[in-house]
Amino acid sequence: MFKKVIIAEDFEEFNLAIKQTLNDFDIVNFQHAKYCDDAFLKIRKAIQDNEPYDLLISDLSFKQDHREVKIGSGDELIEKVRELQPNIKIIAYSIEDKNVRIKSLFENSEINAFVLKGRNSIEDLKKAITLISNSDQKFISPEVASALQEKGNYEIDDVDIKILKYLSAGTSQDEIIEIFKTSDIKPNSKSAMEKRLSKLKDFFKANNTIHLVSITKDMGII
Amino acid sequence: MFKKVIIAEDFEEFNLAIKQTLNDFDIVNFQHAKYCDDAFLKIRKAIQDNEPYDLLISDLSFKQDHREVKIGSGDELIEKVRELQPNIKIIAYSIEDKNVRIKSLFENSEINAFVLKGRNSIEDLKKAITLISNSDQKFISPEVASALQEKGNYEIDDVDIKILKYLSAGTSQDEIIEIFKTSDIKPNSKSAMEKRLSKLKDFFKANNTIHLVSITKDMGII
DNA sequence: TTACGGATTACGGTTTTCCATAAAATACTG
DNA sequence: CAGTATTTTATGGAAAACCGTAATCCGTAA
Numbered sequence: 001m002f003k004k005v006i007i008a009e010d011f012e013e014f015n016l017a018i019k020q021t022l023n024d025f026d027i028v029n030f031q032h033a034k035y036c037d038d039a040f041l042k043i044r045k046a047i048q049d050n051e052p053y054d055l056l057i058s059d060l061s062f063k064q065d066h067r068e069v070k071i072g073s074g075d076e077l078i079e080k081v082r083e084l085q086p087n088i089k090i091i092a093y094s095i096e097d098k099n100v101r102i103k104s105l106f107e108n109s110e111i112n113a114f115v116l117k118g119r120n121s122i123e124d125l126k127k128a129i130t131l132i133s134n135s136d137q138k139f140i141s142p143e144v145a146s147a148l149q150e151k152g153n154y155e156i157d158d159v160d161i162k163i164l165k166y167l168s169a170g171t172s173q174d175e176i177i178e179i180f181k182t183s184d185i186k187p188n189s190k191s192a193m194e195k196r197l198s199k200l201k202d203f204f205k206a207n208n209t210i211h212l213v214s215i216t217k218d219m220g221i222i
Numbered sequence: 223m224f225k226k227v228i229i230a231e232d233f234e235e236f237n238l239a240i241k242q243t244l245n246d247f248d249i250v251n252f253q254h255a256k257y258c259d260d261a262f263l264k265i266r267k268a269i270q271d272n273e274p275y276d277l278l279i280s281d282l283s284f285k286q287d288h289r290e291v292k293i294g295s296g297d298e299l300i301e302k303v304r305e306l307q308p309n310i311k312i313i314a315y316s317i318e319d320k321n322v323r324i325k326s327l328f329e330n331s332e333i334n335a336f337v338l339k340g341r342n343s344i345e346d347l348k349k350a351i352t353l354i355s356n357s358d359q360k361f362i363s364p365e366v367a368s369a370l371q372e373k374g375n376y377e378i379d380d381v382d383i384k385i386l387k388y389l390s391a392g393t394s395q396d397e398i399i400e401i402f403k404t405s406d407i408k409p410n411s412k413s414a415m416e417k418r419l420s421k422l423k424d425f426f427k428a429n430n431t432i433h434l435v436s437i438t439k440d441m442g443i444i
Numbered sequence: 445t446t447a448c449g450g451a452t453t454a455c456g457g458t459t460t461t462c463c464a465t466a467a468a469a470t471a472c473t474g
Numbered sequence: 475c476a477g478t479a480t481t482t483t484a485t486g487g488a489a490a491a492c493c494g495t496a497a498t499c500c501g502t503a504a
Contacts, residue, residue: 011235012341013239013339013343016239017239034341119232119287168436169436208394211390214435214436
């Protein structure tokens with residue numbers, strides 16, 4: 001079982017629930033941080049002190065407030081932590097239920113478990129901790145387990161995202177082309193723009209551009 | 223102080239936190255429901271039994287799952303409850319931070335308090351309960367207090383919202399007109415549609431329709 | 445009834461987007 | 475180097491959206 005745990009979570013309620021869960025496991029050596037930055041610093045300090053954490057439980061989205069932060073999301077935190085301390089076990093604990101993001105967490109950051117916040121999340125959290133503490137198995141909440149089976153990704157690149165963001169900000173296609181030309185972004189013809197949009201609409205099964213922006217907004221990719 | 227409380231909240235973690243808060247007030251007679259439908263039924267039954275609740279603490283957004291529901295959101299629940307039992311005190315307890323929705327809750331459903339879930343929500347919840355239990359004052363979490371000072375009422379009606387929703391779902395203007403004609407929604411000409419959209423774009427300062435949908439999505443109107 | 449005003453609808457021209465095809469540029473291969 | 479893909483750009487016509495103006499409908503009041 002885990003000996004030293006760090007929690008990154010901004011909401012009081014979830015912190016409370018996680019603490020109680022850890023108590024049930026007789027884990028007493030844990031700390032929590034309400035900001036990703038704090039969590040990261042603590043993890044780094046623990047390594048320096050030769051008393052590293054062996055489990056990170058992290059939320060994905062953090063509310064912005066007055067404080068300036070370097071790491072603004074759990075995704076970033078997880079990525080950095082995985083890099084800093086490859087052997088730490090990581091549980092993502094979030095309301096996020098978009099397949100793309102969940103899959104990316106498992107593939108790119110090699111998280112050990114994904115627990116979906118919801119009507120049965122505490123139970124799931126317990127299962128996840130039990131499972132990953134003594135094995136290298138992965139845990140994922142059943143409601144979103146299908147995320148991992150998703151096949152085939154055509155990769156969406158930076159330029160795609162840029163286009164979508166400009167569109168959602170009210171920029172016309174022609175204007176975007178102009179912007180791309182002046183900032184020297186490579187494919188910048190009318191045709192290229194149209195082809196890209198067509199691909200995106202195809203990929204996201206969108207009827208038209210409005211629909212496309214709407215979908216990608218919902219998915220949180222813009 | 224309140225004698226009998228009902229909680230409508232689907233997440234375990236928040237339920238736990240609310241319960242602890244009520245304990246601090248020595249309120250022991252409370253029940254919670256994970257679905258709006260259940261909460262409504264309990265409130266109605268309590269009235270019939272002549273033992274009505276005197277406080278409702280309700281979340282605004284509820285996760286959808288396999289179960290079919292009549293009341294899908296806290297907004298609806300609150301509206302119906304206010305109608306059924308005008309004297310009940312209502313606390314909306316939500317992550318929602320869009321001014322429009324908060325303002326509408328105070329104005330249309332006359333909620334007594336709005337507590338924003340976040341880094342200090344338990345404290346706010348306590349303040350809200352204390353304040354509204356013995357007076358008719360309103361409470362609102364400071365982070366969103368500005369919502370009430372917003373001026374300029376919208377003349378945006380149901381049809382506007384319908385149009386925006388259809389647009390964001392990928393329906394073309396012509397298709398929407400067809401739908402309106404078959405469902406007998408009153409202004410259903412091409413011109414009317416265009417004029418409406420033009421008004422909306424003007425009002426929201428949107429460059430084009432994509433922008434309009436994007437803005438209204440961000441504001442939580444659709 | 446008639447006259448007026450507001451709301452709705454109809455119409456026409458312009459712009460933007462959409463889509464298919466072809467030309468040009470670039471990369472890849474033997 | 476020639477020849478063949480692949481990618482990027484160009485072109486033109488169709489559809490959709492945009493925008494101003496004019497005609498029509500409809501309720502109200504003189």
